[in-house]
Amino acid sequence: MQYSSDSVSTNLPDNSVVCLMAPTASGKTALAYELYDTGRFELISVDSALIYRDMNIGTAKPIADELTRYPHHLVDIIDPMQSYSVAEFIDDVARLIDECHERKKIPLLVGGTMMYYMALLDGLSPVPDSDDSVRARVEQWRQEEGISALYDYLGHVDSVSHQRLNATDTQRITRAIEVYLQTDRPISDWQREPKQALAHHPEQQWHALSVIPDRPWLHARIEQRLDIMWQEGLVAEVVGLLEKYPLTPNMPSMRCVGYRQVLEYLVRTQHPVLDKTHLDKAQFYEAFADSKSLMAINKMQGEGVYTNAQPDVSYAETEALACQEMQNKALYATRQLAKRQYTWLRKVAQLPDAASEFDDAVTKGMVLKNFTTMAQARDYLF
Numbered sequence: 001m002q003y004s005s006d007s008v009s010t011n012l013p014d015n016s017v018v019c020l021m022a023p024t025a026s027g028k029t030a031l032a033y034e035l036y037d038t039g040r041f042e043l044i045s046v047d048s049a050l051i052y053r054d055m056n057i058g059t060a061k062p063i064a065d066e067l068t069r070y071p072h073h074l075v076d077i078i079d080p081m082q083s084y085s086v087a088e089f090i091d092d093v094a095r096l097i098d099e100c101h102e103r104k105k106i107p108l109l110v111g112g113t114m115m116y117y118m119a120l121l122d123g124l125s126p127v128p129d130s131d132d133s134v135r136a137r138v139e140q141w142r143q144e145e146g147i148s149a150l151y152d153y154l155g156h157v158d159s160v161s162h163q164r165l166n167a168t169d170t171q172r173i174t175r176a177i178e179v180y181l182q183t184d185r186p187i188s189d190w191q192r193e194p195k196q197a198l199a200h201h202p203e204q205q206w207h208a209l210s211v212i213p214d215r216p217w218l219h220a221r222i223e224q225r226l227d228i229m230w231q232e233g234l235v236a237e238v239v240g241l242l243e244k245y246p247l248t249p250n251m252p253s254m255r256c257v258g259y260r261q262v263l264e265y266l267v268r269t270q271h272p273v274l275d276k277t278h279l280d281k282a283q284f285y286e287a288f289a290d291s292k293s294l295m296a297i298n299k300m301q302g303e304g305v306y307t308n309a310q311p312d313v314s315y316a317e318t319e320a321l322a323c324q325e326m327q328n329k330a331l332y333a334t335r336q337l338a339k340r341q342y343t344w345l346r347k348v349a350q351l352p353d354a355a356s357e358f359d360d361a362v363t364k365g366m367v368l369k370n371f372t373t374m375a376q377a378r379d380y381l382f
Contacts, residue, residue, distance in 0.1 A: 012040075012106060012381065015205050017097055019046070020110045020377065021117050021348065022211035023341040024334065025221040027374045029062065032110040035381065036070050042100045044093060045074045046111030046120075049256045052080045054241060057234045058258035060225060080253035081245050085129055086119050093120065094198055101204075114344030121208055121366065122351055123195025127187055130178040138174050138181065143283070150177055158186035170250055199366045206366040209377050210345045215338075222334050229258065230327060238262040239273050246278045249287035257333045264288045265326035269319055 012018070018041075022028050035041045045051075049059040053076045056063075067075065073096050078084055093109070100107040109120070142150055147170050154176055155162040161176045179187040199206040238259055241247060247254055249263055266274060267288045274281045349370055371377045 012207065013205055014104065014106070015101065015203060016106045017199075017204050017206045018106060018108045018381070019117060019120070019206070019208045020108060020211070021046075021114070021209060021345060022112065022374070023213070023218055023338040023345075024112045025060075025225045025338075026211060026213050026218060027221075028110050028112070028211075031374050031378055032108060033066075033070050034378070035108055040106050041108040042096075042103070042105045043070060043072045044096055044100075044107050044109045045072045046109045046113055046116045047075075048084070048113040048116065048252070050075045050111070051077050051084050052253050053078065054244065055080060055237070055253060055256070055259070057229050057232045057237045058256065058262075060229070079245060080241055081247055081251055083252060086116065086124060087127075087129055089116055090119055090124055090198065097198070097204070112341055114341050114348075117208075118344065118347065119197075121197055121199045121206070121348060123197035123200075125191040125195055126193050127179060127190040128183060130175065131182055134178050134182045135174075138178050142170070142174060147173060150174060153177065154180075158188055160188035161186065164188075171252065171255070208348060208366060208368050209380065210348055210368070210370045211374055211377050212342060212345050212370065212372060213374075214372070215342075218338055219335060222338060223331060226258075226327070226331055226334060234258060235262050235265070238266065239271065242266075242273045242279060243276060248280060248283050250283070257337050258330050261326050261330040261333060264291050264329070265322055267291060268322050 018035075020028055020032060032041075032043055036043055047059070049055065050061055050072070051074060052059070055061070061075065062070065062072070074089070074092060093107075097107045109117075138150070147168065150173050151162070151165075151167045154165070154173055157180050158176055161172075165172050165176070167173075176187045179185070179190065183190075199208070241259075249260075254260065254263060263284065267284050268291050273279075274284055349368065351368065369377075369380055371380070
């Protein structure tokens, strides 16, 4: 959606910090660009996928010309095999806010990673970052004995986290064990420590703007966006990433919606890129152990075992079905992401001292506003 206006300024004070929070595909970028064009704002990305270099199509990253015209902080800052913690994000944003204000600009934080926003607005527990040697030790343990062994160990050292986490939540289970091995203290204890939020800065005026659009409208936008991604070559992009980087399926970058579904498709079709010497092929097949390869499916069809398909379906036709299944799974995963984003946005509205869900509130010097359209958010800012 495009917004037209003759306005060249906004009514916000110079010490403002604006958070434009909304689900994926809801039109945040168009409004962010219009605000940048007023000359008062700098853009700070709040997106845990846009941080990765070479991941462009599946993240809906602005094209190079757009990034030149509308520079974004915290875009293309690490390679896909690297990690970037919430604590690192908070440190970077704190620095960038100060730098923006020094340049007499208003920081506009825009993106859809709600966990980042909650850390900014509600605070972050003082859990220490994992040491590289400890992370490597835990990862080797996981590869040798499986995530179930780590989950069982977590039950002995941190019963609270063990009960809270799903037994297949590799990322959070390994993180909890890393913290325990490094500090001899459960991560659940660390998480009970008092939190300090950047949004409580006494010399800054934070404006947290939540846009919660109509779900059917958003679902249509999501489907349209995914169609564009497939047309632009998301599968080829993932193949290119695997050719360039020593990736594993458990890396945060490869857990991004869209990329995860393409990886599964490549495993099912036994794509030759997985034979690259810098890749651990076994890890990919282990990650998608429940997905039968097309060769196995065809073999079962020939033996009359695979009853969900006709025995005379060709390999090419079966591959096309796998491609369609990949696209359907990506659409479902993106809708689920949007659903989680709705939940996070409602959590923002329920921060301490805030008003009821769709009322406005001021809490600890932070203005909370809730809208149903991006146009309403625009009216507030201009």
